[in-house]
Amino acid sequence: MxxxxxxxxxxxxxxxxxxxxxxxxxxxxxxxxxxxxxxxxxxxxxxxxxxxxxxxxxxxxxxxxxxxxxxxxxxxxxxxxxxxxxxxxxxxxxxxxxxxxxxxxxxxxxxxxxxxxxxxxxxxxxxxxxxxxxxxxxxxxxxxxxxxxxxxxxxxxxxxxxxxxxxxxxxxxxxxxxxxxxxxxxxxxxxxxxxxxxxxxxxxxxxxLPHNQSGRLGAERGDVSPRALRRAREYIEAHLPDALTVDEIASASGLCVRSLQVAFRQHAGQTPMAYLRERRLLAVHERLSDPGADTTVTSVALQFGFAHLGRFAQDYARRFGESPHRTLQRHR
The missing domain is CATH 2.60.120.10 (Jelly Rolls)
Known part of the structure; x- marks a missing residue:
């Protein structure tokens, strides 16, 4: 019992x-x-x-x-x-x-x-x-x-x-x-x-972390075609509000996750998820800079996939030098 x-x-x-x-x-x-x-x-x-x-x-x-x-x-x-x-x-x-x-x-x-x-x-x-x-x-x-x-x-x-x-x-x-x-x-x-x-x-x-198959990840993949990387970026742009995972982005691009990560590091200098976060921050900034009458920081942040609002505010301030509320106030 x-x-x-x-x-x-x-x-x-x-x-x-x-x-x-x-x-x-x-x-x-x-x-x-x-x-x-x-x-x-x-x-x-x-x-x-x-x-x-x-x-x-x-x-x-x-x-x-x-x-x-x-x-x-x-x-x-x-x-x-x-x-x-x-x-x-x-x-x-x-x-x-x-x-x-x-x-x-x-x-x-x-x-x-x-x-x-x-x-x-x-x-x-x-x-x-x-x-x-x-x-x-x-x-x-x-x-x-x-x-x-x-x-x-x-x-x-x-x-x-x-x-x-x-x-x-x-x-x-x-x-x-x-x-x-x-x-x-x-x-x-x-x-x-x-x-x-x-x-x-x-x-x-x-x-x-080390495991008995780590060696299979050690070798860098060869150059990824520009078309595959473009597919990954286009998929990210089309799904900014969605709860994307790196697996979904890799699948849409026709790459495995390892090749996708190598391609982004070589050609964008960041990980796929960092690129996704950057594109989302830019989308939020654009929306807050041209707000409607009912626009709020919370609604826009949630719309573009930022579930943790405290972390979002910190990332936004680092990226744009001001809080998201300040951006919204300046463009009211």
Whole structure:
């Protein structure tokens, strides 16, 4: 029987709470429904147990907050059909995967691939933000990224991720940003922004973190035809208000994502998504410079795909040297 969940509003993703129980057996069974069957045991000498699980489903991935309070040993074995990205918010966890063993903490995340057994020991008071990523969506993004199927070998990531710099810092910031947006209720689960965030996260994992097929991304693609790059730009111009992903732009241009990224870097000096953001900012500026009687900054920003208004205002001010409200006021 499920507990009535009354999680503290101060915890991440508290509006998506599904489990709050002091009972270890109930916690194990309920967490298994969301992740997979596993063994869960209290650590030696542990008695305080306070399990909470909050889960926000985002399509092919889910964002989770999990805590147990006490030290626990967790043994899910092979994950089967999903990858597991785990970021401790404090404390530490001992991770064993594919013969490797290391300590994960607020500076070092773990990323377990589904092909090898996983075992963990979470220390006392070691809550985690966890991203569950379907194996099928990783394979789909891989094929879009490099234009080739993953092949017979399972795609396996290096399990340790340093979070203080490089790609690991990007991953951490994106996961924390998603958690903050969902926790405060500003971003509903159905917003197109989340599809973009999902795509961005998986492409960062595949394109910037080490894995056993990274070498297939190492070689630069040859020159891309001007026609393909023109198709990409024309598609972006025709779909500025839409929730575009880099996969959709690549598909429309007839390129894989990797070739599209190389082409934009060589010929435009920026990524496809940076080009899209620039074109959207210019479209907003043009609209605010020739406003109608009912024009508002919010309506125009949302019209051109800026779901996060605070970030939009910052980007706009950097690009044009004034706030969007100031632009609108000057042209009233």
């Amino acid at each position: 499920e507990h009535a969940v009354a999680a503290s509003a101060s915890l991440p993703l508290s509006r998506y709470a599904v489990i709050a129980t002091p009972d270890l057996d109930e916690a194990r069974d309920e967490v298994a429904r969301i992740f997979c069957p596993h063994r869960l045991h209290l650590g030696h000498g542990s008695s305080r147990f306070d399990a909470r699980h909050h889960v926000a489903p985002l399509g092919d991935i889910s964002l989770n907050y999990v805590q147990y309070g006490a030290e626990v040993e967790i043994d899910p074995g092979c994950l089967g059909d999903f990858y597991l990205l785990q970021i401790p918010l404090r404390g530490n966890a001992r991770i064993e995967w594919a013969g490797q063993s290391f300590t994960s903490d607020a500076h070092r995340a773990s990323l377990a691939s589904p092909s090898q057994p996983l075992r963990m020991r979470w220390g006392d008071d070691t809550p985690h933000l966890i991203v569950k990523i379907g194996k099928a969506v990783v394979q789909r993004h891989w094929e879009s990224l490099c234009g080739e199927p993953a092949g017979a070998r399972p795609l396996e990531f290096e399990p340790e991720i340093a979070l203080d710099e490089g790609a690991g810092a990007s991953v951490k910031h994106l996961v924390e940003f998603l958690a903050q947006e969902l926790s405060c209720g500003r971003t509903p689960l159905t917003t197109p922004f989340l599809a973009q965030a999902e795509s961005g996260l998986i492409h960062t994992l595949l394109g910037q």
